[in-house]
Amino acid sequence: MTDHPSHGERLVEIDDVGLCFETFGNPADPAxxxxxxxxxSMLWWETELCERIARGDRFVIRYDNRDTxxxxxxxxxxxxxxFTDLAGDALGILDALHIERAHVVCRSMSGGLGLIIGVDHPDRVESLTFVSTSTGADGLPPPSDELADGIPAAPDPTDSGAVVDFVVASAKACSGGSPYFDETAMRALVERDVARTRDIAATLVNHYAMSFDGSSRDAAALKAPTLVVHGDHDPVFPLPHGHALRDAIPGATLLIxxxxxHDLPKPLWDVFVPALLQHTGGGRPR
Incomplete structure (x- = not known):
């Protein structure tokens, strides 16, 4: 395994939309x-995590979605x-890097983007990995009561300190009482994120305000090898959501x-990264 640092952040214009992205590793390796x-934003795929994946001979790409x-x-x-526009942005990033096919890893809300890409553009997808997401089917457990209790009222977006406190508290609630939640590391990440964000007021609300067109794609139509990753403490999408997603996708594997x-805590990267490398190398996680 070779050590490949970041190539630095870059901004690309795709149909008059500016998207900031960063890559790690050798462009000749599988993307x-x-x-x-x-x-x-892309910072939530931590730099150290990206570097660790890249050391497995992978070319890692992370980017800021619109409004982050x-x-x-x-x-x-x-x-x-x-929502469909956001799926197009992902493909636009690949086009800008002259990548025909990639292993696509989607977390939480972006699971729907992976579904759109995988169903509508199967020729662009080597494999899919869904992290902490759901089919959205009726009958699955709702978010936990503790999650709602742990998320404070929305902050004044002009008060950066209040925004940081809000995001950290929300992240703690989304950890579901995980013993791995590191509040000090989370606060440092959120402070960096807030400082580099164009408009934090837009970040806090716009993804929830957009039209979720295209999100009704049928998971059974996915053809790419698929790995589902789900935490057993997830209060946003409790574990049955992970089981349901695995069951809905032909041949999918579930890693608990x-x-x-609802996160990927650093102490579990030693589980997640080898599974991802095996999955994107053509093998199945054990």
């Missing part, structure tokens, strides 16, 4: 595109895009992260 969920980080931002409450909530 892994990391897509994060609602309100989360340094990518194009829209007026708060008026996102100028739909014991002690994880």
């Amino acid at each position: 892994i595109l990391l897509i994060d969920g609602a309100t989360a 980080g340094r990518s194009t931002s829209y007026p708060p409450g008026r996102p100028g895009y739909t 992260l014991e002690g994880a909530g």
